[in-house]
Amino acid sequence: MEANGKSASAWSPSSWRSKPIKQEVIYDPAALSTSLTKLAHLPPIVTPHEICKLKASLRDVALGKAFLLQGGDCAELFDYCSSDPIDSKIKLLLQMSLVLIWGSNKPVVRIARMAGQYAKPRSSPTEVVDGKTIPSFRGDILNGFPLEERTVGPERLVQAYFHSASTLNYVRAQLSSGIADLHNPFDWGLGYVRDPELQQKYQRIVSSIADSIKFMQTIGADTAGQLQTVDLFTSHEGLVLEYEEALTRKLRHPANYSSSVEKPATTASPVEDSGYGYYNTSAHFLWIGDRTRQIDGAHVEYFRGLENPIGIKVGPTMDSQELIRLLDIVNPRKEVGKVTLITRYGADKVEKLLGGHIDAVNGSGHVVVWQCDPMHGNTHATPTGVKTRSFTSIFRELSSALKIHTDRGSSLGGVHLELTGDAVTECVGGSQGLDEEGLAENYTTFCDPRLNEKQALELAFLVAGWVRG
Numbered sequence: 001m002e003a004n005g006k007s008a009s010a011w012s013p014s015s016w017r018s019k020p021i022k023q024e025v026i027y028d029p030a031a032l033s034t035s036l037t038k039l040a041h042l043p044p045i046v047t048p049h050e051i052c053k054l055k056a057s058l059r060d061v062a063l064g065k066a067f068l069l070q071g072g073d074c075a076e077l078f079d080y081c082s083s084d085p086i087d088s089k090i091k092l093l094l095q096m097s098l099v100l101i102w103g104s105n106k107p108v109v110r111i112a113r114m115a116g117q118y119a120k121p122r123s124s125p126t127e128v129v130d131g132k133t134i135p136s137f138r139g140d141i142l143n144g145f146p147l148e149e150r151t152v153g154p155e156r157l158v159q160a161y162f163h164s165a166s167t168l169n170y171v172r173a174q175l176s177s178g179i180a181d182l183h184n185p186f187d188w189g190l191g192y193v194r195d196p197e198l199q200q201k202y203q204r205i206v207s208s209i210a211d212s213i214k215f216m217q218t219i220g221a222d223t224a225g226q227l228q229t230v231d232l233f234t235s236h237e238g239l240v241l242e243y244e245e246a247l248t249r250k251l252r253h254p255a256n257y258s259s260s261v262e263k264p265a266t267t268a269s270p271v272e273d274s275g276y277g278y279y280n281t282s283a284h285f286l287w288i289g290d291r292t293r294q295i296d297g298a299h300v301e302y303f304r305g306l307e308n309p310i311g312i313k314v315g316p317t318m319d320s321q322e323l324i325r326l327l328d329i330v331n332p333r334k335e336v337g338k339v340t341l342i343t344r345y346g347a348d349k350v351e352k353l354l355g356g357h358i359d360a361v362n363g364s365g366h367v368v369v370w371q372c373d374p375m376h377g378n379t380h381a382t383p384t385g386v387k388t389r390s391f392t393s394i395f396r397e398l399s400s401a402l403k404i405h406t407d408r409g410s411s412l413g414g415v416h417l418e419l420t421g422d423a424v425t426e427c428v429g430g431s432q433g434l435d436e437e438g439l440a441e442n443y444t445t446f447c448d449p450r451l452n453e454k455q456a457l458e459l460a461f462l463v464a465g466w467v468r469g
């Protein structure tokens with residue numbers, strides 16, 4: 001028996017179906033069945049080898065030996081599956097990671113919210129537009145944003161697979177063709193920073209990074225080609241369980257990886273058959289959202305059987321005991337770094353809540369990755385009703401989290417951001433001085449407001465400066 005009292009063998013990729021589910025989707029049964037049959041036949045998008053490589057890296061993050069950068073759109077659209085938006089996101093994540101390496105003196109693990117971030121939980125299943133009640137937009141995997149496309153279309157599940165696969169194919173191709181080659185100079189474009197002192201400070205960081213790279217090249221420190229490319233893993237919220245189940249495969253553990261390493265002899269994993277495990281092959285990393293993390297719910301049931309590293313969003317309503325029960329359920333073997341706790345309280349609540357959660361986890365024997373999502377607790381509407389976030393609140397939650405961890409001898413392992421490589425105007429503040437009137441200029445998100453390229457990079461500079469001291 002496991003800590004949650006369930007028989008270990010009761011788990012299967014479909015056992016979630018017998019549990020109560022939040023954010024339920026009602027499909028046309030025949031069309032759903034056609035889609036799921038197709039999905040079950042298609043090859044994995046990612047492999048156990050890659051998944052376990054990420055898991056090993058996240059173990060390093062949990063032990064304080066590496067830093068985690070995760071970022072991308074709130075709602076990825078099928079339409080973003082195109083070279084320019086993908087290129088700009090890869091470049092931005094890479095540039096941010098260089099700044100964070102400089103700041104933390106640690107390797108940085110990069111995970112994109114990309115190649116599958118197509119499903120959105122909503123606070124209400126319907127909304128009123130022009131006096132008419134219509135279904136809410138639930139992400140391209142279920143329905144479309146245009147008002148006439150709001151009916152759930154099961155064929156979209158298959159489209160999600162192909163858009164994920166095409167996106168990741170292009171990411172892989174670009175990485176192996178030199179998009180992340182550090183021998184090529186970057187355009188850091190710091191001209192937008194109005195404050196000359198700040199601009200000088202950022203410029204110094206950029207020069208220091210460039211000098212280090214040049215030095216490594218000069219002394220021939222690139223024998224294994226580390227300067228030529230980087231790893232970039234993919235992630236999304238595991239919300240639409242019909243899709244996730246169809247891409248969950250019983251596969252052999254990679255040769256250089258043994259899931260039994262940390263398994264105490266007395267506890268059984270949901271997967272008894274050693275040598276094999278259930279891998280979600282739709283992405284390297286999946287997380288459970290703050291709205292679907294009920295202990296006895298379908299999402300937790302589904303996630304507890306996976307070999308993948310997983311995330312759990314931790315919002316202000318999470319109780320410490322509930323958090324430990326959740327960890328015991330999804331990680332009975334207490335694998336170090338298997339679970340990333342993505343805290344998202346809000347700048348005004350982090351001081352009150354984070355310390356208690358850290359203490360509870362420390363007392364439980366679980367070793368997690370602590371990641372701060374400074375976006376989701378800091379969303380507000382302008383007087384004219386535009387959803388935005390302020391750069392100041394975002395950095396305030398992040399710096400509070402850093403300080404609280406440090407004060408408790410814990411370590412903030414990473415950040416989770418909603419960002420885009422494009423010049424959108426969705427969050428206010430930052431060195432460009434974007435204000436509420438400026439939001440209308442290029443507000444293109446279909447869900448939450450994202451940091452634009454400059455704001456995201458600036459946040460990396462600030463975090464790096466904070467960490468380096």
Ligand code: PEP
Pocket residue numbers: 074121288289290291313344376448
């Ligand atoms: C999200 O990450 O887009 C999201 C919906 O977050 P949360 O579950 O934390 O509200």
Ligand code: MN
Pocket residue numbers: 074075376418447448
């Ligand atoms: Mn979001």
